[in-house]
Amino acid sequence: MKTNRRKFIQGIAGASAGLILPASCTTNSKKESASSEAPAIHIKNKPIKASHDVIVVGAGLSGLHAAMLLEESGYDVQVIEGRQRLGGRVYTLLDVPGKPEAAGEYIGANYARMISTVNKLGLEMYNPEGGGNNRPWLYNIKGNYIDAKNWESHKLNPLEGEDRTLLPHRFLSTISHRDNPLSGKPLDAWLEPEFHKYDIPHDQYLRSKGVNEETIRLMNVVIHSGGMHRTSAINELRRYHVMHFSSGKISFPDGTNWKMVKGGNSLLPEAMAGSLKNEPHLGKTVVGFKEENGIVQVSCADGSEYRGKHIICSIPISVLRNVTFEPHISGVTKEAIDQMDYGLSVQAHFLVKEPFWEKDGMEANMWTDGPLERFAVRTKRNxxxxxxxxxxxxxxxxxxxxxxTDDQVFNYVEMKLAEMRPSTKGALERLIIQSCERDVHGAGDWVYWQPGQVKKFANHMRNNHGNIHFCGEHTSIMERGMEGAFESGERAALDIILNA
Ligand SMILES: Cc1cc2nc3c(=O)[nH]c(=O)nc-3n(C[C@H](O)[C@H](O)[C@H](O)COP(=O)(O)OP(=O)(O)OC[C@H]3O[C@@H](n4cnc5c(N)ncnc54)[C@H](O)[C@@H]3O)c2cc1C
Incomplete structure (x- = not known):
């Protein structure tokens, strides 16, 4: 029996309001087992049946959330994941002292689906002291060290009037959001044709607002893309619109605006996977999908195969360039796969053997316009x-x-640090290099829209290809980051539940 639509939507609405999914999502919704009702097809004279109702590819938050919702509606779901670990871009470096988060870190108070799932699975959230953006920075601009207290009057400060109090690490977020045309609009307004005029290079947009070149140069230091000229202004306007939409309006009951999972954010995808009836299969790198007679055959790099009536594919869009589709994907979706790109970041983690900041008497954390961009002492969990x-x-x-290579990254970072901050020489011990694109399963940090791409691609990212349904943060339209991943998994699951 199919899930009752009204009940299911009530459940989703409950989850989105930060509530635990009601029992209506789990009762009276059991489907017949997949194998008993799958249509038989013939591939090379061999009868083929779907082994599962749905195969979810990718065990990041979007895939796991979709799997949980489908299972709650009675579908037989198998999650397969290319890496040997769960979580994708949620990855706590549990073996590194201090257990830093290598990717998805801050859970916003507005992350209703994510918070609901954390609570439902019995995990706890907390705020490590001194986290977030409140750490004091020492600025190194054009080779000059500048304390935050001296910035306002410093000759390298490119701003005027009251703006001179704005610290360099706040330039990008504050100046991008100023007079944001999306303010006061719904979160998905960025998709509307009336905003296509902002689908232009972000630096061009800022110049048209009178922002000077030096300010743009400093904003460029930490932009999450190939540079301001490569990012659509509407991409940045959306980013800050989502951020400011809830800030100040929604907070946790203790008054804080963000939290992390106690013990590490990775505990969440692990608990989500643990709640599924079928244990996710790890080390299953998907290389191809072939759909025939309503069954999708999924081929993995290790030679194994899965068959599902539906597929939920959460693979980052640019990684899909390495995956074959039969029938082929063509048109705008294919162009999006070939052209969309992800922001990159590389993290070099060190143990601090000696407090180098005590040697030179400067702030420990540096924000620079040089090749290292940011160097900071990490927030301690304990x-x-x-x-x-x-x-x-x-x-x-x-x-x-x-x-x-990782060694070359360490060599480079240590060399640049020694030039910029001699007190770090001999004070650091190498731990690990982390970046979300250093293996074949990752494209980078998160997708960004290049000038012209919102107009061209944004309304095609969520289109299914036959029985293959796409999710992942790159397909979200309201939220971003980890909550965007949840939103996208929910949409893909609903697509199957309501339309299949
Ligand atoms: C450095 C960094 C910091 C971040 N900080 C925050 C933050 O503070 N707050 C926030 O909300 N968000 C943050 N994010 C973003 C957030 O982590 C992501 O948006 C979210 O986790 C993405 O989830 P996803 O399911 O869409 O994708 P993923 O987590 O990437 O899941 C996709 C899965 O597919 C798997 N896969 C890929 N290719 C294949 C294949 N061929 N076969 C099988 N499996 C495959 C991958 O291994 C992965 O597990 C951050 C991200 C990064 C990188």
């Missing part, structure tokens, strides 16, 4: 954790690291 530091490069400088 007071007893050792000091650890991270070089976090996510602006245009991050591109070159694609060509380096």
């Amino acid at each position: 007071k007893t954790d050792p000091d650890a530091a991270i070089a976090y490069i996510n602006g245009p400088e991050s591109n070159k690291f694609r060509l380096m």
Whole structure:
């Protein structure tokens, strides 16, 4: 029996309001087992049946959320994941001192679906002290060290009037959001044709608003893309619209605006996977989909195959360039697969053997317009954790690291640090290099829209290809980040539940 539509939508609405999914989603909705009702087809004279109702490809938040929702509606679901771990871009480095988050870190108070899932699975959230953006920075601009307190009057400050109090690390978010044409509009307004006029390079948009070149140069330091000229202004306007939409309006009951999962955010995808009837299969890198007579055959790099009546595919869009589809994907969706790109970041993690900031008497954390962009002592999860530091490069400088081995990244970072901050020499011990595109399953941090791409692609990203339904943060329209992943998984699951 199919899930009752009204009940299911009530359940989703409940989850979106931060409530636990009601029992109506799990009762009276059992389907017959897949094998008993799958139509038989013939491939090379061999009768083929779907082994599952739905195969979910990718065990990141979007895929796992879709799997949970489908299972609650009685579908037989098998999750398969290319990596040997769950979580995708939620990845707590549990073996690294201080257990830093390598990717999805801050859970916003407005993340209704995610918070609901955390609560439902019995996990706890907390705020590590001194996290977020409240750490004091020492600025290194054009080779000059500048304390935050001296910035307002400093000759390198390119702003005028009251704006001179704005600190460089706030330039991008504050100036991009100023007079944001999306303000006061619904979260999906960025898709509307009336905003296509902002689908232009972000630096061009800022110049038209009178922002000067030096301010744009400093904003460019940490933009999550190949640079301001490569990012659509509407991409950035949407980003800050979503961020500001709820800030100040929604907070956790303790008054805070963001939290992390106690013990590490990776506990969430692990608990989500643990709640499924069928254990996810790891190490299953999908290389091809072939749909015939309503059954999709999924081929993996290790030679194994799965068959499902439906597929939910959460693979990052640019990684899909390496996956074959039969029938072929063509038209705008194919262009999007070939052209969409992800922001990059590389993180070099170090243990701090000696507090180098005590040697030179400067702030520990550096925000620079040089090749290292940001170097910071990490927030501790527990007071007893050792000091650890991270070089976090996510602006245009991050591109070159694609060509380096981990050792070369460490050598480069240490060399640049020693030039900029001699007190770090001998004070750091190498731990790990992390980047979300350093293996074949990752494309980078998160998708960004290049000038002209919102107009061209944004309304095609969610189209299914036969029985293959796409999800992943790149397909979200209201939320971004981890909550965007949840939103997209929910949409793909609903697509099957309501339309299949
Ligand atoms: C450095 C960094 C910091 C971030 N900080 C935040 C933050 O503070 N707050 C926030 O909300 N968001 C943050 N994000 C974004 C957030 O982590 C992501 O938006 C979200 O986790 C994406 O989930 P997803 O399911 O869409 O994709 P993914 O997590 O990437 O899931 C896709 C899965 O598919 C698998 N896969 C890929 N190719 C194949 C294949 N061929 N076969 C089988 N499986 C495959 C991958 O291994 C992966 O597990 C951050 C991301 C990064 C990188």
